[in-house]
Amino acid sequence: MRLTEADPKGLVRESYAIEGITPGECRSIFMDWALSLPVGLSTPDALRALIAHYALDLPDHPMSEVLSDALTAPEQPRRRGGRAARVPGQA
Template sequence: MGRRALDVKEADPKGLVRESYNIDGITGEECRSIFIDWALSLPAVVDTPDCLRSLLAHYGLPNPDHPMTKVLTEALVAPATPMRRGGRAGRFAQP
């Protein structure tokens, strides 16, 4: 997908990321939980990396040491790559 500038409200429609930056003393674990909620609430038609770039530009640059900035940066740099394990390997743990 092409890179286009997203409005922060489009990138964070429910304001979850915005609110995480307003919570004093928020932990990295809490930010990860909020991030999951944010990611699951995104409409399928938006490009997640574009959203992450927009959020980092708006919130992360002025708050480089905030735990949510770390979570957003990690998501952009190393996006989750689901790995399907089928057959026996999917049903039993590897020794």
Template sequence: MRLEQADPKRLVAESYRIEGITDGECRSIFIDWALSLPVGVDARQAIKRLLAEYRGTAPDHPMTAVLRAGLHKAPQARRRGGARGRRI
């Protein structure tokens, strides 16, 4: 995957250029990035491409941590207990 496909609006690239960016700001940019991916682009593959590009030069950057977290699978949804969970 080319870098242009992984970050079409250059949102992630720009986040690495912002001095003093916080974790929260990086998470917000990540959501914007994910929502702007073109249809058909695999987000996991795009994240891997972005990490390959930036983790070597900015291993301690907050966006690197956010991208790594983006590779983890979300926990599986479970039914909540109690009477409310048993009602139809």
């Protein structure tokens, strides 16, 4: 995947150029990036392209962590609450 496809607005590129950027600011930029991806573009492929281009050279940059975290699958949700959780013997 070409870098211009993976980062069509240059948001990730610009985040790496901002000196002193915080992890929170990187997460905000990431959300803007994710929402700006064209329909049908593979998000994991775009993330891998961005990581290969930016994060490998700058592993300590906050955006590198955000991009890497985005490739990690979230934990399966667990049921919380409800009658079965409050009443013993109910399943």
